[in-house]
Amino acid sequence: MYQPNFPPVPFRLGLYPVVDSVEWIERLLEAGVRTIQLRIKDLPDDEVEADVIRAIQLGRRYRARLFINDYWRLAIKHQAYGVHLGQEDLETTDLQAIRDAGLRLGVSTHDDMEIDVALAVKPSYIALGHVFPTQTKQMPSAPQGLAQLASHIQRLNDYPTVAIGGISIERAPSVLTTGVGSIAVVSAITQAPDWQMATAQLLEMAGAGDE
Ligand SMILES: Cc1ncc(COP(=O)(O)OP(=O)(O)O)c(N)n1
Numbered sequence: 001m002y003q004p005n006f007p008p009v010p011f012r013l014g015l016y017p018v019v020d021s022v023e024w025i026e027r028l029l030e031a032g033v034r035t036i037q038l039r040i041k042d043l044p045d046d047e048v049e050a051d052v053i054r055a056i057q058l059g060r061r062y063r064a065r066l067f068i069n070d071y072w073r074l075a076i077k078h079q080a081y082g083v084h085l086g087q088e089d090l091e092t093t094d095l096q097a098i099r100d101a102g103l104r105l106g107v108s109t110h111d112d113m114e115i116d117v118a119l120a121v122k123p124s125y126i127a128l129g130h131v132f133p134t135q136t137k138q139m140p141s142a143p144q145g146l147a148q149l150a151s152h153i154q155r156l157n158d159y160p161t162v163a164i165g166g167i168s169i170e171r172a173p174s175v176l177t178t179g180v181g182s183i184a185v186v187s188a189i190t191q192a193p194d195w196q197m198a199t200a201q202l203l204e205m206a207g208a209g210d211e
């Protein structure tokens with residue numbers, strides 16, 4: 001049974017764009033997205049703080065679920081909806097501080113062992129990647145494919161899940177048939193010839209998430 005150690009999220013988080021700027025956050029919230037992540041990599045906290053503040057303000061204005069990747073101290077300081085962390089981040093993060101601050105937590109996984117680690121933390125949702133080859137991030141592991149994804153979803157039963165990695169408009173329907181509650185995408189939107197059309201199509205397929 002889903003009993004996270006962090007505030008719960010709906011089973012279906014719907015379309016979940018992962019983007020690297022406040023500009024993208026604003027245009028996607030305006031387009032109807034309600035689950036979104038600010039993912040800025042490898043800058044000092046003081047260079048990211050203004051963007052984190054702005055993204056959180058936008059998230060509140062649109063009543064959206066705004067997750068901050070990596071910068072958990074800033075997410076706590078400015079009261080984001082949630083934080084997303086990778087497996088390595090778990091070792092260096094004060095998870096109790098995230099919990100005490102009432103933020104949701106999402107954790108990345110790439111195989112059964114990482115799912116064991118995530119389940120021990122009892123986050124708000126578990127991300128499963130990478131489903132297909134991706135150009136967006138160098139991955140140390142092989143893509144897990146749809147059959148493996150489906151078996152993880154079965155194992156996780158009523159736990160909110162997010163699929164990520166190489167999910168295009170063409171591939172989204174087959175990913176969603178595994179029963180996953182959300183599809184996280186980067187390039188399917190940010191590299192699309194027409195991002196508005198891509199977002200509308202993905203929202204039509206995955207929804208904006210449950211309340
Ligand atoms: C929804 C979602 N799933 C997975 C990731 C990857 O997170 P992480 O493993 O911490 O890697 P970086 O994104 O920090 O490079 C994610 N960001 N979002």
Ligand SMILES: Cc1nc(C(=O)O)sc1CCOP(=O)(O)O
Nearest residue numbers: 129130134136165166185186187
């Ligand atoms: C940031 C990230 N994390 C992944 C994981 O598997 O943990 S895959 C990924 C990149 C996803 O980008 P695109 O939608 O362009 O393939």
Ligand SMILES: [Mg+2]
Nearest residue numbers: 069070085086
């Ligand atoms: Mg990370």
